[in-house]
Amino acid sequence: VLCEFSLDIAPGESIxxxxxTGAGKSSIARLIARFYEFQGGSIRIDNQDIRSFELSTYR
Known part of the structure; x- marks a missing residue:
């Protein structure tokens, strides 16, 4: 469970x-890739919620 988590990555920036172990690194990557669906909050790319993207195109 992630509470009050925020991550801003500038265009062209690598992180x-x-x-x-168990800190949530893989969970964050899986959430961004939409392998997990989240129940609250949002993940945005260019200010668009990733849930609005067609999954096959997004990946």
């Missing part, structure tokens, strides 16, 4: 998710 790395690092942390201890």
């Amino acid at each position: 790395a998710l690092v942390g201890h």
